[in-house]
Amino acid sequence: KAGVTQTPRYLIKTRGQQVTLSCSPISGHRSVSWYQQTPGQGLQFLFEYFSETQRNKGNFPGRFSGRQFSNSRSEMNVSTLELGDSALYLCASSLAGLSGNTIYFGEGSWLTVV
Amino acid sequence: DQQVKQNSPSLSVQEGRISILNCDYTNSMFDYFLWYKKYPAEGPTFLISISSIKDKNEDGRFTVFLNKSAKHLSLHIVPSQPGDSAVYFCAASPYGGSQGNLIFGKGTKLSVKP
Numbered sequence: 001k002a003g004v005t006q007t008p009r010y011l012i013k014t015r016g017q018q019v020t021l022s023c024s025p026i027s028g029h030r031s032v033s034w035y036q037q038t039p040g041q042g043l044q045f046l047f048e049y050f051s052e053t054q055r056n057k058g059n060f061p062g063r064f065s066g067r068q069f070s071n072s073r074s075e076m077n078v079s080t081l082e083l084g085d086s087a088l089y090l091c092a093s094s095l096a097g098l099s100g101n102t103i104y105f106g107e108g109s110w111l112t113v114v
Numbered sequence: 115d116q117q118v119k120q121n122s123p124s125l126s127v128q129e130g131r132i133s134i135l136n137c138d139y140t141n142s143m144f145d146y147f148l149w150y151k152k153y154p155a156e157g158p159t160f161l162i163s164i165s166s167i168k169d170k171n172e173d174g175r176f177t178v179f180l181n182k183s184a185k186h187l188s189l190h191i192v193p194s195q196p197g198d199s200a201v202y203f204c205a206a207s208p209y210g211g212s213q214g215n216l217i218f219g220k221g222t223k224l225s226v227k228p
Binding site: 004 | 150155205212214221
């Protein structure tokens, strides 16, 4: 069974540009969540999508957005990139809807903003 | 305000001995807890979880203990192996694990010396 797949793995962008990251969840998983990991702030929740709807949202500015498609695949977008957006962006998926779910993470997308 | 705290940034243990990683939380709404292991440049790997209706869960060398009155949980690894050297994250959910919104601690770096 394939795990959570994220693309691209590494990318470099310039300040002011925008970026789109992609995530394919584990087959059958309907919930996709996104997290940002930085050395100073640790792992922080960005948002969660379930059945193409944003179900939960963390405390990030509106420059961070996402969407989920009917096949549960998800994308997140960061517009007007800032140097502080340099981070590891992690996608996670789970069956959701059930208590005691395990949430599985992908390998992450390393974003460097210069 | 950090809702999940791992107060020890690092821990060093001899191979074969017990490793005990601690985690404290402040939000009494948290009812599901997970431990993840993370190597540099990789996504977190799920280790073990526990629901608030239990006080102990065991899986092989890994045991998680939950003390709800103290809002404290701990992960025991017995016996510790050099391959266990990694950063360990404690995470909490207020939804019984049915949604993908996790609050993470900042991690404890475990070093297991041969």
